[in-house]
Amino acid sequence: MPIRSLRPMLACVLLGFGFVAAPHPAQAKPAATAAHEQVLRATLKNGLRVVIVRDTLSPMVTTQITYLAGGYETPKDFPGTAHALEHMMFRDSKGLTGAQLNEMTGKMGGQNNAFTTMDATQYYFVAPSAYLNVLLHIEAARMNGALLTEKDWQLERGAIEQEVSRDISDPGYLAFQEAERTLYAGTGYAEDALGSRPTFDKTDSKVLRSFYRHWYVPNNAIFVIVGDVDPQTTLTKVKQLFGDIPERATPKRRPVVLKPFKPRTITKTTPDATGSVQFMYRMPGLKTKDAAAAQVLMDVLNNARSPLSKLAADGKVLDAGAGTQTFTRGGIGVVQVSVPKGGNADQARKDMDGVLNALRKHGAPADLVAAAKRSELADAEFNKNSAVSLASAWSQALAWQGLDSPKQAEDQIRKVTVADVDRVLRAYLKPDQRVTVVLTPNPDGKRPPQSAGFGGTESFASNDKLDVPLPSWAEKALNKLEMPHWTLNPTQMKLDNGITLIVQPEKISKTVTVYGRIDQNENMQAPKGQKGVGQVLASLFDYGTRSLDRDAFHKALDDIAARASAGPSFSLAVPSADFDRGMQLLADNELHPALPAKAFAIKQQSIARELAGRMQSPRYKMNQALKRALFPAGDASLREATPQNVMKLTLGDVKNYYARTYRPDMTTIVVVGDVTPQQAKAAVEKYFGAWKAHGNKPDVVPHKVPLNKAHYEVVDNPYASQDTVLMAQNLDMDLHNADRYALDLGNDVLGGNGFASRLMVDVRVRHGYAYGASSGLDIGRSRSMFYVYYGSDPEKVSKVDGLIHQNLAAMRDTPVSEDELTNARQYEIRSIPLQVSSVNRIARSLATWSIHGEPLNQPMIAAGHYLKLDAEQIRAAFRKYLHPDRLVQVVLGPAPKKH
Numbered sequence: 001m002p003i004r005s006l007r008p009m010l011a012c013v014l015l016g017f018g019f020v021a022a023p024h025p026a027q028a029k030p031a032a033t034a035a036h037e038q039v040l041r042a043t044l045k046n047g048l049r050v051v052i053v054r055d056t057l058s059p060m061v062t063t064q065i066t067y068l069a070g071g072y073e074t075p076k077d078f079p080g081t082a083h084a085l086e087h088m089m090f091r092d093s094k095g096l097t098g099a100q101l102n103e104m105t106g107k108m109g110g111q112n113n114a115f116t117t118m119d120a121t122q123y124y125f126v127a128p129s130a131y132l133n134v135l136l137h138i139e140a141a142r143m144n145g146a147l148l149t150e151k152d153w154q155l156e157r158g159a160i161e162q163e164v165s166r167d168i169s170d171p172g173y174l175a176f177q178e179a180e181r182t183l184y185a186g187t188g189y190a191e192d193a194l195g196s197r198p199t200f201d202k203t204d205s206k207v208l209r210s211f212y213r214h215w216y217v218p219n220n221a222i223f224v225i226v227g228d229v230d231p232q233t234t235l236t237k238v239k240q241l242f243g244d245i246p247e248r249a250t251p252k253r254r255p256v257v258l259k260p261f262k263p264r265t266i267t268k269t270t271p272d273a274t275g276s277v278q279f280m281y282r283m284p285g286l287k288t289k290d291a292a293a294a295q296v297l298m299d300v301l302n303n304a305r306s307p308l309s310k311l312a313a314d315g316k317v318l319d320a321g322a323g324t325q326t327f328t329r330g331g332i333g334v335v336q337v338s339v340p341k342g343g344n345a346d347q348a349r350k351d352m353d354g355v356l357n358a359l360r361k362h363g364a365p366a367d368l369v370a371a372a373k374r375s376e377l378a379d380a381e382f383n384k385n386s387a388v389s390l391a392s393a394w395s396q397a398l399a400w401q402g403l404d405s406p407k408q409a410e411d412q413i414r415k416v417t418v419a420d421v422d423r424v425l426r427a428y429l430k431p432d433q434r435v436t437v438v439l440t441p442n443p444d445g446k447r448p449p450q451s452a453g454f455g456g457t458e459s460f461a462s463n464d465k466l467d468v469p470l471p472s473w474a475e476k477a478l479n480k481l482e483m484p485h486w487t488l489n490p491t492q493m494k495l496d497n498g499i500t501l502i503v504q505p506e507k508i509s510k511t512v513t514v515y516g517r518i519d520q521n522e523n524m525q526a527p528k529g530q531k532g533v534g535q536v537l538a539s540l541f542d543y544g545t546r547s548l549d550r551d552a553f554h555k556a557l558d559d560i561a562a563r564a565s566a567g568p569s570f571s572l573a574v575p576s577a578d579f580d581r582g583m584q585l586l587a588d589n590e591l592h593p594a595l596p597a598k599a600f601a602i603k604q605q606s607i608a609r610e611l612a613g614r615m616q617s618p619r620y621k622m623n624q625a626l627k628r629a630l631f632p633a634g635d636a637s638l639r640e641a642t643p644q645n646v647m648k649l650t651l652g653d654v655k656n657y658y659a660r661t662y663r664p665d666m667t668t669i670v671v672v673g674d675v676t677p678q679q680a681k682a683a684v685e686k687y688f689g690a691w692k693a694h695g696n697k698p699d700v701v702p703h704k705v706p707l708n709k710a711h712y713e714v715v716d717n718p719y720a721s722q723d724t725v726l727m728a729q730n731l732d733m734d735l736h737n738a739d740r741y742a743l744d745l746g747n748d749v750l751g752g753n754g755f756a757s758r759l760m761v762d763v764r765v766r767h768g769y770a771y772g773a774s775s776g777l778d779i780g781r782s783r784s785m786f787y788v789y790y791g792s793d794p795e796k797v798s799k800v801d802g803l804i805h806q807n808l809a810a811m812r813d814t815p816v817s818e819d820e821l822t823n824a825r826q827y828e829i830r831s832i833p834l835q836v837s838s839v840n841r842i843a844r845s846l847a848t849w850s851i852h853g854e855p856l857n858q859p860m861i862a863a864g865h866y867l868k869l870d871a872e873q874i875r876a877a878f879r880k881y882l883h884p885d886r887l888v889q890v891v892l893g894p895a896p897k898k899h
Contacts, residue, residue: 040231046247047219050238051394052231055387057508058837059485061129061227062391064122065139066399068222069215071118071193072327073253078203080160080195084153085208085216086116087160089123091152094145096138098152100470102755104134106748106823107478109830118189119328120399126388128484128833129228130477133237137473140241143221146212150205157200159764162722162771162791164194169720171268172276172439176325178266179280179332179435186259189330219247222399226391256329258282263432269442271719273614274318274338277348278437279356281428283324283331287402291326292412293420294333294428298322299372300364300421301335304542304554307355311337313542313550315602316351318343318610328400333428340606341441341613349436356429363422371558376413378561378575380406384509385673386838441613444718481825483867484832486860490670490846491677497691498665501684502846502856503677506839512579512673514572514586515843519666519851521700523636526657532641533649533657534568536600536607540654541566543599545588550599556585566590568661576674580683587687593658600651608643615642618717622726622892629711629888630730630785636702663693666700668850670843701781705730711888723794723893727804728787731881735779735852741865742877743777743786748824749816749874750807751775751788756823758810759788762803769796773804781852786882794894801889811878815871828866832859 038054074081091098105112110127123142125135167173177192184190223242225234284290301308301322312320317337325332335356339348383389383406393406403409469475490504522534544553557564560578565571566589574582614620624640631637669688671680708730717724733739744752751759751774763773773790792800816824836842836859849858 038231040235042235044218044239044243046243046245047217048238048242048245049222049398050235051222051224051398052229052234052238053224053226053390053394054229054231055226055384055390055508056228057385057387057506057839058487058833059129059228060126060387060833060837061132061135061225061229062124062126062387063132063135063139064124064224064391064395065143066120066122066222066224066395067216068120068220068399069211069250070116070120071191072188072329073215073251074188074191074193075207075211078199078207079191079193080199081203081207081211082116082121083193083195084156084160084200084203085148085211086114086121086123087156088148088152088208089114089142089146091156092147092149093141094147095471096141096145097468100468100474101138103823104138104470104474104478106753106756107826107830108134109827109832109834110135111834116193117327117400118193122395122399124388124391126834126837128830131830132225132227132229132234134474134477136237136241137471139223140245143216143218143242144245146216148205148209148212153203153205153208155768157203158768159771160195161197161200162793164196164200165721165793167194169717169722171270171719172272172437175266175268175278175437175439176280176332179437182261182264182435183280183282183332184258184330185261187256187330188254189256189327213248214251217248217250218242218245220250222395224391224394224398226387226394256285258330261433263434263436265436265438267438267440270439271443271618271717272439272441273617273620274340274610275343275345275439275441275613276336276338276437277345277352278334278336278439279352279429280435280437281333281335281430281433283326283333283428284424285329285331286326286400287328290420290424290427291401292409293416293424294324294331295376296369296372296413296416297364297421297424298324298333299375300368303368303371303558305551305558306368307358308335308337308352311348311351311355313599313602315606317348318606326400328402335429340609341616343609345438345440349438353431356431360426360429364418364425366418367555367558369416369418369421371555371561373413373416374558374561377410378511380410381509381511381575382573385506385511385513385840388838441617443616443618478826481822481829481867483860483863484829486857487833488836488842488846488857490856492850492856493677493681495664495681495685495689497689498663498667498693499684499688499691500668500850501681502668502670502850503675503680504670504672504842504846505676506673506842508839510576510674511839512572512574512576512582512671512675513839513843514570514574514583514669514671515840515847516570516590516667516669517847517851518568518662519668519700520568520661521636521702522661523639524700524702525661525698526639527653529645530649530653530657531639532607532611532646533653534661535641536603536646536649537595537654537658538567539603539607540595540599541589541593543596544594546592546594547588549594553585553589556581564589566593579675579679580686583683583687590662591688591691595651595655595658597651600654604646604649608646611641611646612643615640618715618719618892622715622724622890625713625715625890626726626728626888629713629890630708630728631705635705659694661698663697664688664691665693665697668847670846670850672839672843672846702783704732704734704782707732707883708886708888710886713890715890715892717893720893722791723797723891724789724791725797725800725889725891726787726789727801727887727889728785729883729886729888731777731779731784731786733779733784733881734782735784735854736781738865739877739881740777740779740784741862742869742874743779743881744828744862745821745824745866745869746811746816746874746878747775747777747786748827749820750811752777753824753827758807759790759804762807763790763800767799767803769800769803773800797891805884808878808882808884812875812882812884813879815875818871821869821871821874825866829863832863835859
């Protein structure tokens with residue numbers, strides 16, 4: 001199973017250490033790699049390292065600037081400093097206010113964010129490549145001119161504290177914090193970089209400015225730019241904007257001195273549907289000689305044929321997997337299994353020990369090591385299918401791994417031997433050198449004591465004027481709105497058996513990605529009393545085909561470094577040289593699943609036990625409460641998969657459901673990558689062509705429902721330190737109604753365009769009642785929904801509600817301003833390239849548009865509507881479709897019981 005997202009670490013060192021000048025790399029002038037790689041690299045005179053990669057998949061660009069300072073560099077008494085500075089970098093700089101930054105991001109149709117790890121902090125943008133100059137100006141201003149005033153810190157501190165308040169509601173995160181302190185006691189890796197209220201209360205702008213001055217310097221930064229840009233022209237611009245920023249010596253970094261520790265077990269309850277047993281170990285850092293072998297080891301453990309994975313396949317646990325929270329000079333390896341509510345965690349622990357003890361004794365299987373290496377090397381090619389993933393590979397290699405390029409990381413993988421993996425396995429995964437975490441499902445847990453007071457008194461409100469002119473360099477670039485260049489030209493065809501095939505050739509990498517989807521609706525198609533049959537069926541595809549058992553099937557995929565999954569949505573990612581074989585395996589799994597009786601019994605019981613826990617979890621209860629309020633009694637969407645229903649199923653029920661619902665005439669297959677339409681058609685016809693449909697096409701589109709009535713409900717979550725609030729209502733519209741475009745633009749103004757939206761400005765920036773608030777639309781073929789989402793302290797919920805209703809009333813009663821309409825148009829139209837900016841996005845978008853009966857250039861059709869709409873049409877659409885007096889509100893958390 002995928003390991004829980006481990007919280008990134010954050011902070012800095014400013015006190016008590018000497019200062020040394022960071023040495024300049026030997027490379028003093030630009031050096032291009034082989035022409036076909038289209039990579040330009042340079043180190044400026046001030047030490048800033050720059051990598052520019054041309055990627056022409058989509059007319060967009062991503063910038064990633066990484067400062068080599070994170071949680072490990074945090075002053076002893078100020079964990080969270082780097083995290084705090086990360087927040088502050090989105091506030092005012094010389095010549096650039098935080099409000100301007102937010103407005104520019106929206107106007108560009110872009111996305112921006114940041115994250116802080118134990119070793120570095122990265123700020124990234126994704127935007128149309130036409131606005132690269134704007135992105136460069138922003139990062140230059142932030143590198144050389146962040147103001148970091150005490151006023152801004154006092155405003156931002158409450159936001160950080162509410163973020164912490166949210167995260168410490170997660171018992172798994174709290175357990176990970178405890179494990180960190182044990183594994184890395186006495187080092188900068190011991191304290192998680194998130195920070196805490198006491199440390200933020202001690203922090204002031206002087207601490208932040210000191211950290212910024214010492215670490216946020218060009219000679220301590222790496223700037224990666226990937227996208228549809230001219231490398232040489234881009235480098236010239238970088239030199240112009242960054243070349244005069246002075247270098248400064250950075251503090252000497254503290255060595256990592258590890259101390260012995262005694263193994264321990266941490267036990268906590270969790271509101272999640274399932275529990276887990278986790279073994280946590282110290283692991284080699286990314287800059288050590290064992291880093292590549294450690295990665296291969298984790299891949300071996302995660303392989304579907306590994307003894308760890310077989311614990312789940314054999315029904316001993318619900319799921320199993322491994323992962324690493326990596327640092328440059330260390331890391332935390334996690335081997336984990338999930339167990340159902342009421343499951344035997346002690347037995348799961350013994351089973352895990354059995355697997356790991358056997359691996360330590362006998363070593364890692366050589367074929368799994370070889371498969372792991374093939375997979376890692378294939379991933380390097382797949383990274384080219386997205387400018388973001390390619391940029392991240394460069395940033396990872398240079399900033400975190402200390403390497404020259406991603407290719408050097410590949411070379412390290414190639415050199416890993418079975419003996420290397422066995423050595424790392426035996427040196428690091430020792431039973432007497434680990435922390436064990438046991439999380440037991442229990443919906444009646446206790447709120448973490450550390451959460452008391454978070455966000456209760458701090459305010460991050462701001463009275464600053466938000467409507468300020470943009471800097472001239474941004475105003476000029478963003479003033480003229482033009483239709484974007486549409487890069488897709490897919491070939492669409494209908495095969496003889498009814499399959500819709502869509503092919504989009506792309507030469508960005510030597511790979512092919514396939515995404516297929518069968519138009520199904522289990523709520524409508526499962527026989528009475530059999531809801532859950534689709535889930536059971538989907539779980540059985542992992543067990544191979546009629547001709548290849550589970551191990552043989554997964555080995556066949558490993559042999560060609562392919563990743564495939566079958567079910568109502570199926571997919572394949574494969575090197576183009578093995579496209580034919582990959583399609584053969586995908587079709588065999590999709591059309592001829594083994595569905596073995598033994599596996600059915602295992603998955604039937606596992607799913608039933610997982611459902612028993614899920615139905616008691618607060619999050620599930622929240623979702624069910626919302627659906628009951630939105631849909632009329634007896635509606636198919638209210639059908640629940642229960643443990644009782646699942647345990648009554650027979651294997652015959654599963655096979656019958658497969659025969660009825662898996663139909664070629666309800667299937668769309670999209671093929672994107674290094675392939676021609678003729679090649680794709682030949683492969684699909686060869687392997688899917690004999691698939692036939694029987695009987696009439698089923699109706700899978702639910703009927704329309706009446707508008708819902710107002711409803712308020714509280715779902716208790718004793719673990720939470722703040723409320724999660726969801727407000728929603730049905731809309732009398734569908735995706736073929738042109739009024740959807742007016743609602744889209746209006747929603748951007750209201751709450752769908754990040755910090756530039758009315759809700760974010762009103763709820764967070766002006767009043768400081770919540771960390772954030774957003775609104776959204778879910779427009780379907782027959783049913784649609786409008787919703788508002790936010791998280792807040794319980795005592796502030798009513799205040800946020802009041803602001804939301806005020807803003808909804810304003811949208812219904814008063815036309816949006818011309819500036820707001822312009823911003824919304826710019827956001828929607830300029831973000832079009834981002835919608836198809838990766839091979840995966842292209843494949844899924846084309847499939848969705850086809851199944852929904854929309855044209856395959858749907859975003860451009862929408863753009864035409866956005867250009868014509870006026871403010872009065874938006875107001876009229878909100879008045880027609882949104883009815884605040886009908887809003888359903890469900891509150892999850894330690895909320896008051898009275899509304």
